[in-house]
Amino acid sequence: MSLLLASPELELVFSALLLTLVAGLVVALLAARSVLTCILLMSAFSLTMALWLMTMDAPDVAFTEASVGAGVSTMILLGAALSSTDVIPSLRPGRLWFPAVACLAAFIGMALIVPDLPVFGDPGSPPSAYVGRLYLEQTPHDIGAPNVVTAVLASYRGFDTLGETTVIFAAGVGVLLLLGGQVRSPDAAPEDVSLRASAGSPVLSVAARLLIPIICLYAFYVLAHGEFGAGGGFQAGVILAAALILHALVFGVRETMKALPVGVVRACAALGVLGYAAVGFLAILNGGRFLDYDALLSPVFEAGLPSSHLAGGHHHWGQRIGILAIETGVMLAVASTMTAIFYAFTGRVSRSDAAGAS
Amino acid sequence: MTLALVLTPYVYGLGFFMMAAGLLIALTSRHLIKRLIGLGVFQTSAGVFYILLSKVSGGTAAIRLEADSPAAEALASRLDAAYIAAHGVDGVVYSNPLPHVLILTAIVVGAATLAVGLAIIVRIRETYGTVDFEEISALEARALRDVREDEA
Numbered sequence: 001m002s003l004l005l006a007s008p009e010l011e012l013v014f015s016a017l018l019l020t021l022v023a024g025l026v027v028a029l030l031a032a033r034s035v036l037t038c039i040l041l042m043s044a045f046s047l048t049m050a051l052w053l054m055t056m057d058a059p060d061v062a063f064t065e066a067s068v069g070a071g072v073s074t075m076i077l078l079g080a081a082l083s084s085t086d087v088i089p090s091l092r093p094g095r096l097w098f099p100a101v102a103c104l105a106a107f108i109g110m111a112l113i114v115p116d117l118p119v120f121g122d123p124g125s126p127p128s129a130y131v132g133r134l135y136l137e138q139t140p141h142d143i144g145a146p147n148v149v150t151a152v153l154a155s156y157r158g159f160d161t162l163g164e165t166t167v168i169f170a171a172g173v174g175v176l177l178l179l180g181g182q183v184r185s186p187d188a189a190p191e192d193v194s195l196r197a198s199a200g201s202p203v204l205s206v207a208a209r210l211l212i213p214i215i216c217l218y219a220f221y222v223l224a225h226g227e228f229g230a231g232g233g234f235q236a237g238v239i240l241a242a243a244l245i246l247h248a249l250v251f252g253v254r255e256t257m258k259a260l261p262v263g264v265v266r267a268c269a270a271l272g273v274l275g276y277a278a279v280g281f282l283a284i285l286n287g288g289r290f291l292d293y294d295a296l297l298s299p300v301f302e303a304g305l306p307s308s309h310l311a312g313g314h315h316h317w318g319q320r321i322g323i324l325a326i327e328t329g330v331m332l333a334v335a336s337t338m339t340a341i342f343y344a345f346t347g348r349v350s351r352s353d354a355a356g357a358s
Numbered sequence: 359m360t361l362a363l364v365l366t367p368y369v370y371g372l373g374f375f376m377m378a379a380g381l382l383i384a385l386t387s388r389h390l391i392k393r394l395i396g397l398g399v400f401q402t403s404a405g406v407f408y409i410l411l412s413k414v415s416g417g418t419a420a421i422r423l424e425a426d427s428p429a430a431e432a433l434a435s436r437l438d439a440a441y442i443a444a445h446g447v448d449g450v451v452y453s454n455p456l457p458h459v460l461i462l463t464a465i466v467v468g469a470a471t472l473a474v475g476l477a478i479i480v481r482i483r484e485t486y487g488t489v490d491f492e493e494i495s496a497l498e499a500r501a502l503r504d505v506r507e508d509e510a
Contacts (some may be wrong), residue, residue: 009510014366015413016372019406023372027381035391042395049402056409057419057453064462070471077391079398080476088389089490099385107378111371120366121415123445128414132454136447140422148420148455149462157459164463168443175397178477206387229421234466235414331384334466341473348480 012121013295015055022048033088044109046070046142059230060149063222067238072338075245079345144316145227158291161326162276165333166216169273172337176266179348208250215243220282223331227320233327237334244339253346265340271335293322369410376403378475390482390489392477401468405461412457414445420455421450 032038046069053062086188118125134153143151152159221300226232248256280291288295296318305317361435377397380403383396395418423430425448433444445451486497 012362012415016369019369023376027375030379030383034376039376040397042398053409056460057417058409061458064465068465073472076473080480088392091386096386099382101466103378103382106381107374108490110374110444114367114370118469119362120369121362121413123414125410128454135455136420142365146422148422151423152455152459161463164467165437166482167467168470171474174474175477178481183436234462274496342456346360
């Protein structure tokens with residue numbers, strides 16, 4: 001965003017305008033009367049939000065919002081809700097007033113704190129002045145990776161990120177427990193025509209054939225490039241899952257299950273989290289603390305390696321290898337969990353539709 | 359700075375409005391999937407508040423630049439030297455990366471929890487044959503009445 005507009009103040013105006021657009025989409029969502037409209041509006045909301053995040057100097061978050069909100073969330077929602085495109089009836093007015101008053105009260109309560117909040121863009125505000133600044137100053141010395149967001153995510157707060165990866169894995173397990181997920185072999189998988197966008201369209205299947213390998217390659221680029229620019233394991237995992245789900249939507253979920261069996265996907269989800277934790281224990285075995293990447297390589301071995309970029313003369317190969325290893329674990333866990341969730345939904349939804357029709 | 363003073367209540371107000379609107383959708387919609395979408399809007403708007411706090415005027419994304427690289431110089435040319443000296447790190451002003459990290463993971467966790475919510479909705483549809491909140495309430499009330507009559 002930095003070089004788009006001449007004046008820093010104009011930048012703030014521009015981002016405020018984009019935020020207005022995002023809020024407008026929320027108003028449209030309030031009024032939307034069909035499930036399909038709601039899902040597509042949420043997708044548009046996420047995409048506009050990603051644009052706004054770019055103006056707020058948060059490319060990593062924008063990347064995640066675009067790939068998760070506008071990509072995978074939309075696909076999962078469509079997969080679960082394609083058969084229920086009915087019109088939503090409006091609520092009885094008697095049921096409306098209490099939630100409306102509660103939300104209005106919440107809004108007024110939050111608005112009352114605005115005078116105490118830091119001025120928009122204030123560089124000396126408490127959130128920006130202390131710990132955030134410390135991370136910016138120390139990252140080249142401690143981690144040696146240019147992207148401070150990745151450094152904080154994967155190294156400084158690596159333990160938090162392990163917890164978050166576990167939450168995603170647990171959510172995947174929760175979905176499988178709720179939906180049963182007995183579909184193990186591709187033959188048992190449902191052949192649901194409503195989920196196949198390409199039914200009779202050669203254009204879609206040719207385009208998908210071209211796009212899917214490029215999307216997969218891009219996911220690995222995002223993974224490997226996370227230290228230097230926007231990106232990382234979460235985004236890469238979601239992009240990889242999007243490629244697999246695109247395959248399922250175009251060629252049918254049966255074909256995808258043949259290429260990537262359900263068991264393999266579930267095993268990979270567990271392997272991702274385990275691999276992440278294993279890096280932590282490896283550091284303990286080498287005499288360091290949990291997830292202390294500096295302990296991954298012995299100092300004697302590391303001294304023989306060339307000094308890394310932006311390192312200020314320090315050796316950071318342990319950090320580099322550790323970050324790449326745990327990001328790979330995150331990518332594996334996120335991609336597999338999202339794919340497993342999608343498999344579970346397509347299996348269950350078409351079965352319940354068949355039960356409802358009979 | 360005067361422009362920023364005017365914008366401050368506006369942007370925070372928009373963030374809080376989206377939060378309240380998401381809550382309203384989650385509380386009042388009859389279709390359960392729309393409720394879930396409202397919850398997603400509510401969650402994303404909480405992220406908006408964090409990101410609003412992280413913006414530094416004239417700053418750039420928190421990816422460290424070499425102090426004398428062309429990109430760093432182009433950035434510095436728009437700001438006065440005193441501002442950079444006071445708030446920059448090695449000659450470049452960056453936005454605060456910490457809220458970005460928190461919200462980045464929250465978004466992915468949000469998608470995973472959305473999937474759990476959807477799974478629950480799929481089970482509700484199998485059990486009740488509908489995802490309409492009012493119809494489910496009516497079915498529940500009827501079942502409760504039947505149980506009470508059996509007891510009586």
